[in-house]
Amino acid sequence: MTGKTLNIEGMTCASCSQAVEKATKKLAGVQQASVNLATEKLNITYDENELSLEEIKQAVDDAGYRAVTEMEKKTFSVTGMTCASCVQSVEKATMRLDGVKDSTVNMATEKMVIEYDPAVVTVSDIKGAVSDAGYEAHEDTDVEQSVDEDRDKKEQHIKTMWKRFWVSAVFTVPLLLVSMGHMFGMPLPDAIDPMVNPTGFALIQLVLTIPVVAMGKPFFTVGFKTLSKRHPNMDSLVALGTGAAFFYSLFASIMIIAGSERYAQNLYFESAAVILTLITLGKYFEALSKGKTSEAIKKLMGLAPKTATVVRDGEEVEISVDEVAVGEIIIVKPGEKIPVDGVVLEGKTSVDEAMLTGESIPVEKTSGSNVIGASINKNGTIRYEATKVGKDTALSQIIKLVEDAQGSKAPIAKMADIISGYFVPIVIVLSILSGLAWYIAGESGLFAFTITISILVIACPCALGLATPTAIMVGTGKGAENGVLIKSGGALETTHKIDTIVFDKTGTITEGKPVVTDIVTSASISEEELLVLAASAEKGSEHPLGEAIVREAEERGLTLRKTDFFDAITGQGIEVTVEGDDLLLGNRKLMDENDVDVGELAEVSDRLAAEGKTPMYIAVEEEIAGIIAVADTVKETSFKAIEKLHRMGLQVAMITGDNKRTAEAIAREVGIDRVLSEVLPEDKANEVKKLQEEGRKVAMVGDGINDAPALAQADIGIAIGSGTDVAMESADIVLMRSDLMDVPTAVELSKATIRNIKQNLFWAFGYNILGIPIAMGILYLFGGPLLNPMIAGAAMSFSSVSVLLNALRLKGFKPSET
Secondary structure (H helix, E strand, O other), X not given: OEEEEXXXXXXXXXXXXXXHHHHHHOOOOEEEEEEEOOOOEEEEEEOOOOOOHHHHHHHHHHOOOEEXXXXXXXXXXXXXXXXXXXXXXXXXXXXXXXXXXXXXXXXXXOEEEEEEOOOOOOHHHXXXXXXXXXXXXXXXXXXXXXXXXHHHHHHHHHHHHHHHHHHHHHHHHHHXXXXXXXXXXXOOXXXXXXXXXXXXXXXXHHHHHHHHHHHOHHHHHHHHHHXXXXXXXXXXXXXXXXXXXXXXXXXXHHHHHOXXXXXXXXXOHHHHHHXXXXXXXXXXXXXXHHHHHOHHHHHHHHHOOXXXXXXXXXXXXXXXXXXXXXXXXXXXXXXXXXXXXXXXXXXXEEXXXXXXXXXXXXXXXXXXXXXXXXXXXXXXXXXXXXXXXXHHOHHHHHHHHHHHHHHOOOOOHHHHHHHHHHHHHHHHHHHHHHHHHHHHOOOOHHHHHHHHHHHHHHOOHHHHHHHHHHHHHHHHHHHHHOOEEEOOHHHHHHHOOOOEEEEEHHHHHEOOOOEEEEEEEOOOOOHHHHHHHHHHHHOOOOOHHHHHHHHHHHHOOOOOOOEEEEEEEOOOEEEEEEOOEEEEEEOHHHHHHOOOOOOOHHHHHHHHHHOOOEEEEEEEOOEEEEEEEEEOOEOOOHHHHHHHHHHOOOEEEXXXXXXXXXXXXXXXXXXXXXXXXOOOHHHHHHHHHHHHHOOOOEEEEEOOHHHHHHHHHOOEEEEEOOOOHHHHHHOOEEEOOOOOOHHHHHHHHHHHHHHHHHHHHHHHHHHHHHHHHHHOOHHHHOOOOOOOHHHHHHHHHHHHHHHHHHHHHHHHOOOOOO
């Protein structure tokens, strides 16, 4: 028996789920079938010998619905890729498999993320398809192990490339002296002088070239393998160019030995060796640069502490952080790293969370405060309870987000991907046609051969393949360093197009924590007495405004009185008896209905409301005693952030459920352009949609569960890191330190990254557009020089390295001060 879970599409009610259940239970071999309407899933257990998955799907289809197997997403490391053509080959090979929904390969990370139907295609099938394309795929394990393995692999690759280069260089330098030294008047021993002993001249070059070709063996094995699979890549171009030069020179050497000494001037051994050596050097620099692009994840990984001190059986025990379980009590002393996420039970300290949030000022922690794993305990000992361990900790989630973002593709990469898929075959055809054209035009076979090799060697699909992913890797990594988590390459690209930013008010522009701002009393009562009465009355209330009054009294150290009676009046306020005194606390409507004359305080109330505050009247024994105003205070950075967004040319809107007067008061205070007030939580997404219908590219910034639909509706959803998990799940960007100044930082980073990608693509395309015609002999046609294949090889190597170096410039990104 085997069990499967299928998603059922088209169900609308309980009778639908019954219909699907009946249809599947009738099938021979089905032991159990149950449908959950809420999750829209069918759980079915059946005998695979009697029934196939396709027959089950057909039965559901016949019942009028559609069964879809749950898709699985896996990440594979792919080895053997050298350029954008390789990426195309792997993607095409895997996309051809039945059951594969999507396959994305990132050359910079050498990772493939594939979404597939496990009922149709297996991991072995995927690995087989990659292998048939000429590469190798290995299933990734957990993030930490993957990062460690990736680092070790890259370090080993750097060492290998360096060894290949210096060994090649040891033989290439004397080969250059032998082959070209006599042209510059350098004397050669008679035994290898082409004028005296052409055979010795040819043989010494052959002997010096063979080790270089041997060190460049991967170019030939990979190049010819992918060529035979009809997916040629950059290695194919190198292998064809240098292979042709080597074998032509070998043929010429045989002819020299046979007596045709004129071939001594037509040897290409040095071109083959120099090209292989220079491209190997380029690959070495490329490997070094690639290693630097993923430093962000390495830094994050390095933050995690290795051990934790826990309380077990009343004793302090030091254990591996991997062994910590949820609910365990952990002790952290000054200077130590906090091992996992949790809630403080005892103690008081300040914690440096800069490595995770970018916030440089330590955060005070007391009983009930949340602490984040990998942050540093500064000055006090705390005991706390572990709430999240392993992959659930904030650090692990951040690492996973960054890794996913670095492995994703931006839409701008599609153009380069499409071109690179046709690039290598076109170059091969161009090289052959150009050689033939020159030969037919009357040039020598040697001239035509030089043209062919130069075209093969100068063309560089590497630069195309690296242009986008390297910039995205560095950009998302830099974002993580600044407390801005960008979830994908697509989000990074879309952000630079944003022209309107919508802020939720409560908890985003404001602190989300109301405080008492004004206390106005009548002549008959003191400010302190009014606050004591109001706080005593509100002690039993759960309303945020009431909580603000109680908190103000407690902070002033006032003693609250006992309440004998409490009644909440919906939409008006409360009626309370405090130690024999009858109190009314609420809005104007409550006063009017109880015939309380508010007198001159009505004007005061209107003025406070116009300032964005919520005034509450207090009456004692039906006589007005005063007003206490409460307001949700604006965050310190809100005005600065909005001012900066305006300077960047963006329109800023605010969305809130507050009344129009309060909303407009807040908007005036922080410089909001457009106010969307009295919006119900469920209508926030519709308001965002209306802005989009005006042709605007909208980013939504919010922190609550009720913001999640609007975050998802917006072109870019930006969640405040202190907000809910639901909001963070729905968002494209998460601001870890809840600082609105990070909103313009995210936009600036996006613009800097896209600008860098465009520069990379311009260089990659420009290099090939200029280089290939020069290699074809266009300069020679107008009286200029003919491109030497060795110079072509050097140019090819430089193009890839230059793209990587340009991407690494993003590491210097800093948010603008103004």
